Amino acid sequence: MGNIQLSKDPYNIIITGVGGQGNVMASRVLANMLVKKGYCVTIGESFGASQRGGSVMSHLRVSRSSIWSPQIPRGRADVVIALEPVEAIRVLKDYGNPEVKILSNTRAISPVGVIAGELDYPSMEEIKKSVKELASDVWFIDATDEGLRLGNPILGNIIMLGALSGVGVLPMDREGFKGVISRSIPEDKIDINLKAYDMGEQMVRV
Amino acid sequence: MSYLIDNNEGARYLLMGNESIVRGALEAGVKVAAGYPGTPSSEIIESLSKVGKEMDIYVEWSVNEKVAMEVAAAGSFAGLRSLCAMKQNGVNVASDFLLHLAGSGTRAGMVIVPCDDPGALSSVNEGESRYFARLVEIPLLEPGDFQEAKDMAKWAFELSEELRQIVMLRSVTRMSHASGNVVFGKLPVSDVHAEFKCDGFVLDPMEGIMTSAPVDYRHTQQQEKLNKAREIFEDCPFNTYDGPDSPELLIITSSACTLYSREAISILGLKDRVGLLKLGTTWPLPPKLLKKYLSMTDRIMIVEEVLPFLEENVKILAAEMAPEIGVKTFYGKNDGKIPMVGELNPDIVVNAIAQTLGIDYKAMPDEYANKAQGVAMAGTPSRELTFCPGCPHRASFWSIHNALELDGRKGFVCGDIGCYTLAILPCGFSSLKTTHSMGSGTGIASGFGKLGGFGFDQPILSVCGDSTFFHTGISALVNAVHHSSNFTMVILDNSGTAMTGFQPHPGLKVNALGDEVPSIDIEEVCRALGARVEVRDPFDLEETRKTINQLIEDKQGVNVLILRQICALSPEKKGKKKYEMTIDEEICLGENCGCNRVCTRIFRCPGLVWDKEKEVTRIDEVICTGCGVCADICPAGAIKKSSVLKEVA
Structure with missing residues (x-):
């Protein structure tokens, strides 16, 4: 997995979700893994007010040679990691194209309008159908549910990173992941994160 | 380290x-x-x-x-x-x-x-x-x-x-x-x-x-x-030029717009036709450098955020140099090629260049764009900003809103800057009716509170966070007390500068370097200024509501109500549930109850979900922080809280 060459330069990744899902953490871990492999990575992040229940997006531009705009141009995402399924569709509307690959979590986080019964949240079947219509390769992963089984739903983001490694489009590997998190999270949390990463990798291989 | x-x-x-x-x-x-x-x-x-x-x-x-x-x-x-x-x-x-x-x-x-x-x-x-x-x-x-x-x-x-x-x-x-x-x-x-x-x-x-x-x-x-x-x-190395010697169009830019402009030129494949002058030193502008590049072409586009700062300054230089460099055509904010409002991105710059040079560009094939738009319209419910689950502000504004409704004299709240600014939205029951700068809610309230002589008789509240209190709220309060204004200032004290990540402020015992320092007691300060001060826990909904009603009845002077409850995201609280919340599905009658689904329709905590199929409210265990407040808003008593102190792994 660690020796994969980028199919495009820059290779554009979007990690999307809802405030509080560990979106920013996931994007920084992934970016650091790629920097350690010698790539130039630019990340554009939206956080701040959007942490309070809003959609959160990180744009990663991976390049052999240069820095790119922290905002991916319209229609130019290569892979989208959606920590929340409806966010995948929202991203595709602006950044999708017929070749895009999608990895999506299946755990819905209801917007307040849905909680209030004013808006409808589409069924998982509808979401799957829509995403498949708009992307070339699609993986749906029960990342939050598996995270809960490991003891903390927040591990869903690491499971998704493991899954991204598993689909084999980026030069990611377990050692690189371990190296990066060793510097950013407490020692007693490393094992559980590695477990989550492995789990994600396995889930797309089955 | x-x-x-x-x-x-x-x-x-x-x-x-x-x-x-x-x-x-x-x-x-x-x-x-x-x-x-x-x-x-x-x-x-x-x-x-x-x-x-x-x-x-x-x-x-x-x-x-x-x-x-x-x-x-x-x-x-x-x-x-x-x-x-x-x-x-x-x-x-x-x-x-x-x-x-x-x-x-x-x-x-x-x-x-x-x-x-x-x-x-x-x-x-x-x-x-x-x-x-x-x-x-x-x-x-x-x-x-x-x-x-x-x-x-x-x-x-x-x-x-x-x-x-x-x-x-x-x-x-x-x-x-x-x-x-x-x-x-x-x-x-x-x-x-x-x-x-x-x-x-x-x-x-x-x-x-x-x-x-x-x-x-x-x-x-x-x-x-x-x-x-x-x-x-x-001669500063932070001013650079990339492009041909005689470009058809010269882009002058700075800051993040450099990256957008560079990408736009790359997307349109215009490296041989468009030059990019990126300025790192934008005031004062170096005239000789500008003269050199302005001389290269007659068409100049200025790409910047937000107002036409660079554009105006470059135009002044170009006007002064016109006898030597000739008359230029400028594109940018003033001719509408680049919007005057909002942030830019590569697409905005692509469109501006494409329009100027008469190039056709489509970011997405029409068929895909239409399909994606159609799917998104049908299946992506918007995400309105809201207070976090367990946020003390939701409870505070619940009581403020109810107190004002009960009072019935068209009372309103003047707000300022913090997470609680969101109370202009339904998540704060649309309570805030003015919001400007730090501390300004209390300053404005101080002014409203002096309008009684003109027949003004609406109850006035201001809200102000604990960090904002020290920033500029305190001077507005001093002004209000000194001028015998009449209103109630509600200090939403969540023990830190929560919105930006819990930076310490003078009300806390720790400073930026982690040293122990003397803290300044907001309650004592307000009392010393001569205000009547009450302190409540906003999670005690009934007591808070009652106190607000009493305070806004008061026709004299400035009252301060400190609503003290730590932010749900604070390191002390995060991941720890005080209560395990459950719904008694026998008691929750949903739409048939007569409560009009007050929990999910009005209170709207993200931890509460309206289950359309079962027609009952349920608790989202992943989202709920166990603050227990919703148990007190259900008139039927269907939302149950049981005391636990559970630490999530």
Whole structure:
């Protein structure tokens, strides 16, 4: 997995979700893994007010040679990691194209309008159908549910990173992941994160 | 240990723009740093505070931006390189001092870093700090990428020292909060001694007195410094050109717009037709450099955020040079090619260039765009911003709203800046009816409270956070008490500067460096000022509501209600549930209850979900923080709380 060459330069990744899902953490871990492999990575992040229940997006531009705009141009995402399924569709509307690959979590986080019964949240079947219509390769992963089984739903983001490694489009590997998190999270949390990463990798291989 | 102090010259790191600025300041040997938290600037002082002890730097979160700049200036006056950081509107707060500081000049290198927020991604304004540089006549630098943010920050201190003038290094959200690769330089070994020399000849810049008077003399000095900066900028490596010798179109840009412009040229494949002049020194503009590039072509597009600052200044130079360089056609904000409002992105620049040069460009095939649009319209419910699950503000505004409804005299709330600004939205029951700057809700309430003589009889409330209280709320309260205004100030005390990441403020026992410090008791301060003060826990809904009703009945003087409850995201609380919440599905009758689904339709905590199929409310166990408040809003008693203190792994 660690020796994969980028199919495009820059290779554009979007990690999307809802405030509080560990979106920013996931994007920084992934970016650091790629920097350690010698790539130039630019990340554009939206956080701040959007942490309070809003959609959160990180744009990663991976390049052999240069820095790119922290905002991916319209229609130019290569892979989208959606920590929340409806966010995948929202991203595709602006950044999708017929070749895009999608990895999506299946755990819905209801917007307040849905909680209030004013808006409808589409069924998982509808979401799957829509995403498949708009992307070339699609993986749906029960990342939050598996995270809960490991003891903390927040591990869903690491499971998704493991899954991204598993689909084999980026030069990611377990050692690189371990190296990066060793510097950013407490020692007693490393094992559980590695477990989550492995789990994600396995889930797309089955 | 923070990687920002790795003494690892030549190593490559992934840094956020704010961290790059910090690294540059560290490489310059910064010794004093102060600021007030505000997105997107907060990580600058925060990162410095984490390395302050190891690097022997004095770092503080000041009470407001003006004091932060004054604290930093003291460092410069005493011979220590200093920095102050703030969000864009912080410069407004500090501007009175800034004007005078620009007049007095500085000694050791001093840099002000305002982080603007084009598009107001985390603000209620998209104010420009660049105009302050022109207004108070100080040099302005704008980094165009992450490496430059570091290199320029370091250079800014040297420039400031050479000119004996404060230098502004302006960032924007997409620079401050974006990340990219940065190669580290060397960290200096510094051994400095602080002393304020003030016994020399009064006008001596290094040993005299620090003041902006006599104004004619100091102002002349200031102009000379600006002229010197202009000369230095003529050969500055942060001004670069990329493109052909005679481009059809010359783009002049700065800051994050450099990255958008470069990408736009690349997307359209116009490297041989369009030139890109990227300016790092945007005030004062270097005229000879501008003349050289303006002479290359007759068509010039200026790409910048937010207002046409660069555009206006370039046009002035072009008008002066017109006899030599000829008449130019400009594209940008004024002709509408580039929008005057909001942040830019590569697509906006692509469209502006394509339109100017008559090129057809489509970002997406029509068929795909239509399909994606159709799917999104049908299946993506919008995400309205809301208070976090377990947020004390939801409970506070619930009681405020209910008290005002019960009172029935068209009472309203004046707000200001913090997470509680969201109470202009349904998540705060649309309670806030005015929202402007820090502390301004209480100032406005102070004014409303004096209108009784004109027949004004609506109850008035102001809300103000604990950090905001110290920032500017306190002066508004002093004004109100002194003028016998009549209203109730509600202080939403969640024990920290929660919105920006729990920076300490004067009400807490800890400072930016983690030292124990004396705390200032908001309750005692308000009492000492002469206000009637009540303190409640906003999670006690009934008691809070009753107190508000009593206070707004009061026709005399200023009342203060402190609603004290720690933020749900605070390190003390996060991941710990006080209550396990459940729904008794036998009791919850949903739409048939007569409650009109008050929990999910009005209270709207994200932890409560309306289950359409089962027609009952349910608790989302992943989202719920176990604050227990919703148990008290259900009239049927279907929401149950049982006491636990559970720590999530």
